[in-house]
Amino acid sequence: MQNSRTDLRVAVVGLGAIGTRVVEALDRGIDGLVLAAVSAQHPDKHKIRLGKLTRPPAFLPIEALAEVADIVVECAPSKLVRSIVEPFAASGKIAVILSAGALLDNEDLIETAKQHGGQIVVPTGALIGLDAVTAAAVGKIHSVRMITRKPIRGLAGAPYILENNIDIEGLTKAQRIFDGTARDAAKGFPANVNVAVALSLAGIGPDLTRVEIWADPALTRNTHRIEVESDSASFSMSIENIPSENPKTGLITALSVIAHLRKLCAPLRVGT
Incomplete structure (x- = not known):
């Protein structure tokens, strides 16, 4: 060129x-x-x-x-x-x-x-639906929740896990390891949930956006589901992302x- x-x-x-x-x-x-x-x-x-x-x-x-x-x-x-x-x-x-x-x-x-x-x-x-959230935010959004599920190696080393002595390596079934605001999720999982912050910035902010994070030994892909209630629409969307060479990041x-x-x-x- x-x-x-x-x-x-x-x-x-x-x-x-x-x-x-x-x-x-x-x-x-x-x-x-x-x-x-x-x-x-x-x-x-x-x-x-x-x-x-x-x-x-x-x-x-x-x-x-x-x-x-x-x-x-x-x-x-x-x-x-x-x-x-x-x-x-x-x-x-x-x-x-x-x-x-x-x-x-x-x-x-x-x-x-x-x-x-x-x-x-x-x-x-790595998140689907930001256009819809941005549009809904022009009106009134009542609630936003994101549920993230990741393979064990995609969460390894996260500050929140280390600070709370959570043993995810020995899990044999899915376990919810975090439930809080997008702001707190960003602090505890800085390499894992940038998508949650992007979602919050598109919608109702990091202190009102709720985030769940699950560690699932059965998964090979990073999955995200968002659930939104607003005065213009109620919608939910899910995506399964194939990891890149870095297991914390989707391709x-x-x-x-x-x-x-x-x-x-x-x-x-x-x-x-």
Whole structure:
């Protein structure tokens, strides 16, 4: 794809299962976009893979990305969200983030984006139905509940499990290990329930959105069910996500980011 004056330059932070797929899709070509740079820990680990791309991007530290890109895609640990997003929000640019839970600890970034004409985008990710929730929120939503069920290895190491000494490795049947707000779920399971935060931001907020998390040794896929009661509709939706190379993340998450990037310059956009 030839670069042009209208091409938006994209930087990707994090080259795990999701970031790698996004980089490869950009390299194959997305109309109106060009891969400008990437950033990740341990650059040497990724040099061979990046060298195989049609147009290898620059490998830069996070603090240099806003100078060379119009859009940043965050596929990194949640602790890095602020350092990734703030320069783009303050420069009137776009930040696409997957670590939605980190927004709850950095809500001032939204005000920064507002003041400087920037935009923070939380893509649909691994959850179905955000368009319907967003539409219902224009009216009155009475309640939102999400029930997440994951295989044991998809929950291993979560802070909530460690802090409460919950033994999930020895489970022989499904067990509910958490029932609370989306805000508390984000704190206890930062690598697992970004979808819950995205759902809460689309609807009635992180303190009113209820979340159940189940550990199920019989499962091989991450499953999410949302139940919504509103003045315009009552609906429930379920999705079973095939895990990516990272068992905590569904394969569809990367595809959701790619779909969003394709929408940016598309002549036809479907969905809210």
